[in-house]
Amino acid sequence: MKIIQLNDRVSLRRNIEEGNEQQLNSVLDILSQVKKEGDDALVSLTEKFDRVKLASLKVTKEEIEHAYKQLDEEIISYIKEAAVNIKAFHERQTRQSWFSTSDDGTMLGQKVTPLDSVGVYVPGGKAAYPSSVLMNVLPAKVAGVERIVMVSPPSKDGTLPPGVLVAANEVGVDEIYKVGGAQAVGALAYGTESIQAVDKIVGPGNIYVALAKREVFGLVDIDMIAGPSEIVVLADGNANPAYIAADLLSQAEHDELASAVLVTTSQALAEKVSEEVDRQLEQLPRKDIAGASIENFGAVYVAGSMEEAVQAVNQLAPEHLEIMVEDPMALLGKIKHAGAIFLGPNSSEPVGDYFAGPNHVLPTNGTARFSSPLSVDDFIKKSSVISYSKTAIEQNGRKIAALARLEGLEAHARAVEARLEDKEND
Numbered sequence: 001m002k003i004i005q006l007n008d009r010v011s012l013r014r015n016i017e018e019g020n021e022q023q024l025n026s027v028l029d030i031l032s033q034v035k036k037e038g039d040d041a042l043v044s045l046t047e048k049f050d051r052v053k054l055a056s057l058k059v060t061k062e063e064i065e066h067a068y069k070q071l072d073e074e075i076i077s078y079i080k081e082a083a084v085n086i087k088a089f090h091e092r093q094t095r096q097s098w099f100s101t102s103d104d105g106t107m108l109g110q111k112v113t114p115l116d117s118v119g120v121y122v123p124g125g126k127a128a129y130p131s132s133v134l135m136n137v138l139p140a141k142v143a144g145v146e147r148i149v150m151v152s153p154p155s156k157d158g159t160l161p162p163g164v165l166v167a168a169n170e171v172g173v174d175e176i177y178k179v180g181g182a183q184a185v186g187a188l189a190y191g192t193e194s195i196q197a198v199d200k201i202v203g204p205g206n207i208y209v210a211l212a213k214r215e216v217f218g219l220v221d222i223d224m225i226a227g228p229s230e231i232v233v234l235a236d237g238n239a240n241p242a243y244i245a246a247d248l249l250s251q252a253e254h255d256e257l258a259s260a261v262l263v264t265t266s267q268a269l270a271e272k273v274s275e276e277v278d279r280q281l282e283q284l285p286r287k288d289i290a291g292a293s294i295e296n297f298g299a300v301y302v303a304g305s306m307e308e309a310v311q312a313v314n315q316l317a318p319e320h321l322e323i324m325v326e327d328p329m330a331l332l333g334k335i336k337h338a339g340a341i342f343l344g345p346n347s348s349e350p351v352g353d354y355f356a357g358p359n360h361v362l363p364t365n366g367t368a369r370f371s372s373p374l375s376v377d378d379f380i381k382k383s384s385v386i387s388y389s390k391t392a393i394e395q396n397g398r399k400i401a402a403l404a405r406l407e408g409l410e411a412h413a414r415a416v417e418a419r420l421e422d423k424e425n426d
């Protein structure tokens with residue numbers, strides 16, 4: 001792993017979310033096929049990209065029952081326990097409608113309503129992600145979304161992985177379809193004969209999924225464009241190099257484009273972690289992927305002071321930040337930009353990926369500067385409520401009419417004045 005003396009130009013930005021021209025053209029072509037040909041396009045595109053000819057897109061009850069038989073009781077119980085933790089965390093995020101009344105009889109408020117329908121994309125190319133089913137569906141459930149549709153690309157035998165199906169069934173997904181990539185996003189946005197369109201599409205995916213989500217945004221809402229995983233570890237000289245190397249590799253194994261970075265005040269620790277990464281990498285089953293990620297987007301930065309190190313972390317604004325210093329709580333207040341912050345030696349990043357409760361769908365590529373983890377807020381919307389009394393309109397009607405005329409909007413002014421002049425308005 002490269003060891004670099006820190007200067008002020010650290011960045012995780014990888015300019016990958018734009019895609020190249022060929023990828024964008026391919027996505028536009030796929031979306032237009034789905035719009036024109038509906039289910040026929042979904043079947044032929046699945047044959048082309050996933051190499052499977054589907055007899056039907058919808059997952060049946062029998063397929064879900066079969067999935068339960070393929071998994072050990074023990075792992076099913078862990079999926080259930082993770083779901084309990086994730087649900088409990090997200091229940092603390094719920095918002096209530098509120099209304100307030102003033103002496104003149106005015107009532108103002110904010111009405112909170114869950115979205116009617118949501119489509120959840122679960123990636124299925126390089127790995128199966130039952131954890132992403134829980135993380136995307138549970139906040140929608142807690143928000144009260146009525147219809148939750150899941151899509152995921154089928155494996156070569158035309159099925160979805162058992163863990164994905166069991167997780168979906170455990171958290172109450174209403175409909176599951178075996179379709180992935182840009183074509184799945186198109187189906188959720190435009191609707192086809194079998195898949196009714198939804199109001200919002202959430203969930204991570206590869207570049208084709210990301211570009212398709214960006215393209216249909218406006219017709220439907222989207223959560224974010226979640227890019228490849230990122231981890232930054234902030235450590236002092238006393239941190240455990242083996243733990244740090246293991247945690248860096250945990251994210252590197254996601255993707256050749258994932259990034260894993262250590263920022264430390266200790267040259268000695270930098271050297272030990274670099275050696276540990278090389279040693280542990282050799283023992284990993286996905287060492288090709290993790291190795292490419294470490295080679296291209298891995299780095300160890302050595303800072304002159306903890307202050308300088310914290311500044312670098314805020315500049316990186318990583319998806320995941322682990323703080324491995326003597327007193328991590330003392331540094332927490334100084335961290336401004338990070339999707340999820342893991343404190344102390346036992347809070348390894350995968351604790352958050354699977355089990356603790358907070359969401360693992362997080363802002364990437366520096367977007368933690370202005371955005372937040374997926375949450376219940378992503379699945380609700382707010383309507384403002386205004387109720388003016390006779391007293392309130394009499395006291396304020398002329399002011400409102402004047403403000404309308406300032407904008408040259410006579411009809412606005414007259415609409416309000418109609419109430420003031422109406423003798424029957426008692």
Ligand SMILES: NC(=O)c1ccc[n+]([C@@H]2O[C@H](COP(=O)([O-])OP(=O)(O)OC[C@H]3O[C@@H](n4cnc5c(N)ncnc54)[C@H](O)[C@@H]3O)[C@@H](O)[C@H]2O)c1
Nearest residue numbers: 049123124125126153180181204205206208226254360361
């Ligand atoms: N941020 C998170 O929370 C999170 C969680 C899990 C996974 N991920 C990320 O999601 C991504 C998953 O990517 P993936 O590829 O494994 O699965 P995916 O399901 O996103 O993509 C697979 C689909 O891509 C389409 N595709 C493949 N090649 C294509 C081509 N040449 N032209 C058009 N379409 C094509 C196919 O339809 C295929 O079904 C990874 O980057 C992973 O790191 C992120």
Ligand SMILES: N[C@H](CO)Cc1c[nH]c[nH+]1
Nearest residue numbers: 129131132229230353360
């Ligand atoms: N670390 C990923 C988000 O960057 C989420 C995940 C799913 N499974 C394992 N990890």
Ligand SMILES: [Zn+2]
Nearest residue numbers: 250251254353
């Ligand atoms: Zn992960």
